[in-house]
Amino acid sequence: MAAPAAKSHLAFFPFPSQGHVTPAFQLARLLHHCHGFDVTFVHTEHNRRRLLRARGPGALAGEPGFRFAAVPDGLPPSDEDAARDVAALLLSLPTMVPHFKELVLSELPAASCRRLLVSDVDPILRAAQEIGLPCVTFWTTSASSFMVMQQVRHLVARGLVPLKAEEWIPGQHGHRLGAGVAQGHARLRDFPTFIRTTDPDDAMLALTLRLTECYRTVPSAVVFHTFEELESQVISAMSDILPPIYAIGPLPLLLREAGGDHAASTSAGYSLSKEDRACLDWLDGKRPNSVVFASFGSLVKLTSEQLAELAWGLASSGYEFLWVIRSDQQATGAAGGTAAVLPPEFLAETEGRGCVTSWCPQEAVLRHGAVGAFLTHCGWNSMLESVCAGVPMLCWPFAADQQTNSRMACTEWRVGVELSEDPGREEVEAAIRQVMGGGRGEEMRSSAAEWKDKAALAARPGSSSWVNQERVVDEVLAPLMDKKRVC
Template sequence: WPLQGHINCMLHLTAALLDAGFRVTFLHTEHNLSRLARAALPPGLRLLSVPDGLPDDHPRSVRSLKELTESMFTTGSAAYRALLLSLRSDSDAPPLTCVIADGIMPFAVDIAEELGVPALAFRTASACSYLAYLSVPTLVELGEVPFPADDPVRGVPGMEGFLRRRDLPRGVGRSEDGAFDPMLLAIAEGIAHAGKARALILNTAASMEGPALARIAPHMRDLFAIGPLHAEHDAAASLWSEDDSCMAWLDGHGDRSVVYVSLGSLAVISHEQFTEFLAGLVATGYAFLWVLRPDMVKTTGSVLREAVKEAGSKARVVEWAPQRGVLRHRAVGCFLTHGGWNSTLEAAAEGVPMVCWPFFADQQINSRFVGAVWRTGLDMKDLCNRAIVQGKVREAMESGELRGRAHAMAQQLKLDVAVGGSSSSDLERLVGFIRELRSSIVISSKYASVTSLFLHHH
């Protein structure tokens, strides 16, 4: 799926498959492939692309996701079918063993299977959010619509004790009370469709999300929990140019003395919200590194620069940061994040406490798990004023309990991805699963070929 968060996760999977000895083709949209020319991609990875059906000057922003979706499901799917047919008929290339398709694109699974190519689904979000999406028919029946309210939710099995309506996945706009966002309904339908794939792959660990995995498994033909993939199979491909100079800036600060702030690749905030965030961060007294994309705040760049300049030498702003390196840096004491799954996993793997301000989709439920289940951070959803920002950030920077639990989770995840760990064992099982698919196909090539469908954009 053509979004930065999906690109990150999918590239880590390609690195794991390449390490296992497979040949891998990584499928982008043409728009994204042109933006990723500078990426540090794994050696041996073949790149192909299809059009997403939108003009070059289309913003492809969070507020045009409906247009992107409609175009991908029409123009994109037709181009994908044509490409898959040409790959199957290419006698000079190794035969296709399987397709691994982003779990948000059911057409990619269906078309592959129609053409005789086994298809697996890879969902790049958390297991807890996946289970919430699977539960959408029950939520609709119960009238438990995503809404900023504290009413308990009964419609997601296993989460009755802590999930609230404000924690359910949401669209970009606010849902009206009593109405369910059509976009969320479409996503939920597509996610449930993964049950028709040969298997579902999730970038998570049983130690983090065992109960949710157990409830998802009966709906799937097979299930693999192989994360966090970046911890053992790192790869990088950013749609923005990373500002590495912020690493030297971090070097000049003491241990756990800097707040890292990034709301991801899609979130947009108002000028008023920007002002409250900035005032709250300044009031903490801590230095902060803030990722502010050019398209993130609804105001002019000069206004932003002047506002940050007034914050003084403790503020450092970049358009995009090498996030995994930042989170590993000794100077970072907490992470103010949107709670996207990649960011959540990256902070968890480094033992960095989080303050979550989710924007939409799965981020809502991820932040609830951070605050109420794992208790490795604080959930600040639906709140944005300087006093709350100041209080939550200070607590995350100074709480020994939060830091201790975050550190314990990081240690457990290291065990999960190490040889013999649950995620490592499931990855081995996945490799074996793909090799069995290969053995069921008459091939003359020495190597298996895995086509991984990661259709991306920003």
């Protein structure tokens, strides 16, 4: 591929949680190795320490033209191997601004090298604007969730948000909000959870409104981690309300198409937690499509009751399962590791047909032929990885963009079954049986296989996502840096 005529420097500053860090790192690798940009990838100090514990010094060793930096996150110091509380982290983002400015002005290559910021953090994007640093937004969740967030200001203007009465709070699954979402009407439960407030001064609602206004006015372009075929109507609709937009994904597939050593730097290669790869050996002995894989990402917490109901749903289904339960998974707290949060009777009942681990290389697990269904919280990385692997989903969303993603999987892509907001064991068992066997399961498996092929095609040279990542370089990054590229 062509490279910039002179070295140009990209500063990546993703929102500091696993679901944002992973795709941002993948995009940074792609632009560094395939297009010749130098990169400084910025972590928080908390995440830097987590990476060192999980992967050793090599995780932050860098290489020529690719370096790492870190800033404090403004929260009390913690060496806990767990993600920060998201609400607290969002509210602390402004404290990172002076550290970011100092990094740009004193540590990044200066006058002889053009610089540009790639970020999804509102205060950081605005800070870049203040110091004259060109910036691009990389939106690491679905384009559909971005569109839904853009509609929040219209809901506020129409007096629908904040909510006026308790009867509007979740449970009214049939209630629809005509907010102009491209795919049609959206139910209240399909919107991000932070609009479900009756408080006009709600901090999360205010942050959402400020964030969406930022994305419309500050960056020169918005890059989405998706592919056009997956969210075509939304992408088309957003072209009228945003700066230039580009769909570049799925990034793991683009990296594999690009080839070379950097192709291995997918989600499994940049985890903030230590992975248990022994679960892949456990899967090796299983029949094709025979295992239910259950994982709820890096942030979701479950109550002891939810864990118990899910456990007995898995047990009663009769299927083998691989279940990821983080050490900080249980909302009420539990000592003694993953076994301590599960009923002893469940462990005895499922001995020999279940594998429980604290973290795993999820992308590799989903690609394993033994996995027949994915019970997921519907975080966007998980959704894309499942689509790329052709694995049907059992969708149990909890917060943020997850409700919107679940809606898309179940109604638009037809690769998922939606669970209620607090499913009991009978519902879990029935959903597993539905996805793993029978006519409905076969239909979903067929749809999943079709989407797997479409994702692979989008990432191939000459196809939509491949062309779009070249357009981002030619139409956005290079012009912003005032550099012409040479062949």
